[in-house]
Amino acid sequence: MKHIVVLGSTGSIGTQTLDVVRCQEDMEICALAAGSNIVRLEEQIREFHPKKVAVWEEEKARELRTKVKDLDVCVLSGMEGLLELAVMEEADVLVTAVVGMIGIRPTIEAIKAGKDIALANKETLVTAGHLIMPLAAEKQVKILPVDSEHSAIFQCLQAKKEIRPHKILLTASGGPFRGKKKEDLEKVQLEDALKHPNWAMGKKITIDSSTMVNKGLEVMEARWLFDVKMEQVQVVVQPQSIIHSMVEFDDGAVMAQLGTPDMRLPIQYALTYPDRRYLSGERLDFETLTRITFEKPDMKTFYGLRLAYEAGTVGGTLPTVFNAANERAVSKFLARKIRYPQITEIIQECMRNHQTRKEPTLDEILEIEQETYEFIESRW
Numbered sequence: 001m002k003h004i005v006v007l008g009s010t011g012s013i014g015t016q017t018l019d020v021v022r023c024q025e026d027m028e029i030c031a032l033a034a035g036s037n038i039v040r041l042e043e044q045i046r047e048f049h050p051k052k053v054a055v056w057e058e059e060k061a062r063e064l065r066t067k068v069k070d071l072d073v074c075v076l077s078g079m080e081g082l083l084e085l086a087v088m089e090e091a092d093v094l095v096t097a098v099v100g101m102i103g104i105r106p107t108i109e110a111i112k113a114g115k116d117i118a119l120a121n122k123e124t125l126v127t128a129g130h131l132i133m134p135l136a137a138e139k140q141v142k143i144l145p146v147d148s149e150h151s152a153i154f155q156c157l158q159a160k161k162e163i164r165p166h167k168i169l170l171t172a173s174g175g176p177f178r179g180k181k182k183e184d185l186e187k188v189q190l191e192d193a194l195k196h197p198n199w200a201m202g203k204k205i206t207i208d209s210s211t212m213v214n215k216g217l218e219v220m221e222a223r224w225l226f227d228v229k230m231e232q233v234q235v236v237v238q239p240q241s242i243i244h245s246m247v248e249f250d251d252g253a254v255m256a257q258l259g260t261p262d263m264r265l266p267i268q269y270a271l272t273y274p275d276r277r278y279l280s281g282e283r284l285d286f287e288t289l290t291r292i293t294f295e296k297p298d299m300k301t302f303y304g305l306r307l308a309y310e311a312g313t314v315g316g317t318l319p320t321v322f323n324a325a326n327e328r329a330v331s332k333f334l335a336r337k338i339r340y341p342q343i344t345e346i347i348q349e350c351m352r353n354h355q356t357r358k359e360p361t362l363d364e365i366l367e368i369e370q371e372t373y374e375f376i377e378s379r380w
Helices: 012-022 038-048 058-067 078-086 101-112 123-139 148-156 203-211 213-225 264-272 303-314 318-334 342-353 362-379
Strands: 002-007 027-034 052-055 074-077 093-096 116-119 143-145 167-172 233-237 243-248 254-258
Touching: 002 012, 002 078, 002 101, 012 027, 012 038, 012 093, 012 264, 027 038, 027 078, 038 052, 038 058, 052 058, 052 078, 058 074, 074 078, 078 101, 093 101, 093 264, 101 116, 101 123, 101 318, 101 362, 116 123, 116 264, 123 143, 123 213, 123 318, 123 362, 143 148, 143 213, 143 264, 148 167, 148 213, 148 243, 148 254, 148 264, 167 213, 203 213, 203 318, 203 342, 213 233, 213 303, 213 318, 213 342, 303 318, 303 342, 318 342, 318 362, 342 362
Parallel strands: 002 027, 002 093, 027 052, 052 074, 093 116, 116 143, 167 233
Antiparallel strands: 167 243, 243 254
16 A cells, blocks of 8 residues: 655645545555645545645634544644654655645655655755755655656656666647737736646646746756756747657657646656556547647747746756745736736846855755745835
8 A cells, every 4th residue: 555645635736646546546645735725625634534634824724623623633734734744654655736845845854754755846856956856865765756747758768767868858838828929928917827728737837837937947847857957958849738748868869758638647657656557538549639749939038938047057046036036926916916027027137136055055945035035025
């Protein structure tokens, strides 16, 4: 029996993780964590019977304790709750499906406790990859990517694990504004940015996809996951979202992973690795699939992607600034406090204002995060 902890169980990745677990007789949920959606969390508790759950806000945790007082479940709160879940003795795998830098500390503690990580929280490696990957190697812990693109690369590399990739071809759908120019983005409203053409995701990641900042974060994540340089990761726009990513080898051969846009596939592969199991759902039909097309990303219009390459190449604390600035800017856009183009403008201004520190500690990373938030609040 594989015992699983899911951080972010009420979000898009979290709920699809539970869909996968429902279909597997040898998997069991031992803990769940959510931000504030205690209605959905209560439903999950009653179905999966975890021993422990955590809610970010203590007030919501108290409310949940009342709702589930008839059940044998311990309700925790805050970062302390997440950390307690991450190191549960019976847990085998930690699924990090929370959004933002909140996922870093639980991931580190889980690795120290010898838990494998099913990684859906890209911010963890973007800001602290230099800490996470050596620690995982030391503890002999597997970091199993859940993002569809990184899972595709991971799957392509399984045939010859000792062979290093010459280049990673990271695919992008292009988002809802593919083909638009900078002046067009001035007119974008929140409702427009939340309409992704292919994927059903949470609001923050959907906005990130529309700006292509999400792809920039994925480039930085790939740099750590697959031990390559930033310049070895090339973004390719593939609007149909059929090819999830590709790997080019030294001899010029290119291996790709194809599939329908269904996040359950990479989630299930992370949880069953190295085995493959049956997964219900739509299959690619090559008799009706008429074309697969490719485009070069427009890094002039969507210059958040260019800024991501800059942050990842410089390294140190600059990726933290990039990530934190984006988190706060997107939050402001979702609250209708800034215009859509200001998301990337804020990221650029924060990066220009920052003096990079090399090889930051975890405390320094979290300190820079707060400094970036404070800078934004003082200006916007």
